[in-house]
Amino acid sequence: MEIPEKKIGDVDIISLSGRLDAYCANDVERKLTSLIKANQVRIVVNLEHLEYISSSGLRVLLSALKEVRKQQGDIKLACLKPYVKEVFDIAGFTKLFTILDTEKGAVDSFSGSIR
């Protein structure tokens, strides 16, 4: 999967698209791991163009979330399609992740915690 990446202030934004299943999960995991290794732990994941997410996809996001929170960072999700939102809802992951409607809102929500 192509994973576009950009930076606003000290927040990294990656965008996922298509189907995030067992076959693409590795790509996303590698991308997130490389960010975390570089101490970039304020991450927004834009899911505007993500059509489908499987449990393998959830696992990758959860694993990264656990890691960044250990380092006082966070992963915020933006622009979820209804189907993807439902998958998060069913697994109870909406309680874990901060989910925002817009990418800007997600980036801005970090500003309170930046010192």
Place this chain on the structure above:
Amino acid sequence: MNVSVADILIDLIGTACVVIVFAYVVTRTRFFTAILDKQFSFKNQLILILLFGALSIFGTYGGIELPSGAIANIRDLSPMIAGLVGGPVVGLGVGLIGGIDRYFLGGLTCLPCSLSTVIAGLVGGVVYKLRKGEFVLVWQAALLAAVMESFHMGLVLLIVRPYAEALAVVEKVSLPMIGANALGIALFALIIRNLIIERRTAAEKDKYRRELERREYEMETARGIQQSFLPDSPPQVEGFELAALSLPAWEVGGDFYDFIPIPPDKWGIVIADVSGKGVPAALFMALSRTCVRANVAGNSTACEAIRRANDLITQDAESGMFVTLFYAVLDPKRKHLNYVNAGHNPPLLLQGSAGNVILLEASGIALGVMDDIELEEKELELASNDIVVLYTDGVTEAINEKEEQFGEERLTAVITQNTNLPAQELIDKIKEEVTVFAQGQPQFDDITLVILKVS
């Protein structure tokens, strides 16, 4: 008779071609490959010495007699290559056969020619030792032959008298002999090197194939072990029908179901889906199943049992693994179902009386995500002909060639149209519908179904 240098060269090349055919055939014999594998048995060495000895003799007679009585030949090629392949003993053996034969042929250059043949075999053997048994490169073999033949010519000049005659012979044969021997040995070496590479590739292929077979065997065993974690058959519960099915997408999977007796007369019913697929999911499945089983019996409520199981699972849930799980306690006497839903897609309840379809939702979160979770426990009263269908998303997310999902609607439709079927047949029907729907598409996810039917 007027023999030109070109005539001699052409004849020698023709002879070299015979050598190549010989080389091709001999290198395919098991004695030759045995020597390549360093199996220096007496028999292997003797056969090689005889074969290459014959070739050396052929090298003499296949050569061309010059007007002076000297023979421009490729006799030295054979002992040298034999020495390079089989070491000093084989080289010397071949050299002796070729050399002695040449000696009894007589003629002006009899002594230096027979001597140099023996030395060629020894040189090949020494190079073999220096390279610790590794066969030379093609250009190295050619260079060695060229040097050896130059030495051969030097020996003629040194030994043969009168010197003028020796010089006349050397002038005529030195170039063709150096050229033909170098060319012949290069072609021979090329054939041997190709053989070595072919054999190495074949050996590697063999290794990978065996490794693959071992893994397949391992996965097959793992699959068997995982299947043994699932109930052999659903329990007989009075007033109810139970049936279940689990099909991993790969050899092993992350889905599981369970029927756990809760003394004195209740049953715990579990369906669960571990994140991911394959071996990691299968390992986590084994952990989750055991944790759930261990906590079901001792805890009074469904909520408490799963909360405790979660605490155990979370301790071991590295790298974001988690499991979604639906757990229900069936009280057959009161026809009650108490359930919690830990992030699993809600089972369907088809009410026999009204034909309504109800989703068994309850607030909760997948297990292994965090400690001390909150789970909502709900209670449900079952009536005759009610059907509860527990499933994993492999059922509803099976896709057809247009990438459409099987979906909840199709699942609901199959169930409502087949309410009269016994539980097991209803499962078979759903499986058939999913298979037909996803015809020809690879199965992406594990598929698991549990059906509870009230008689």
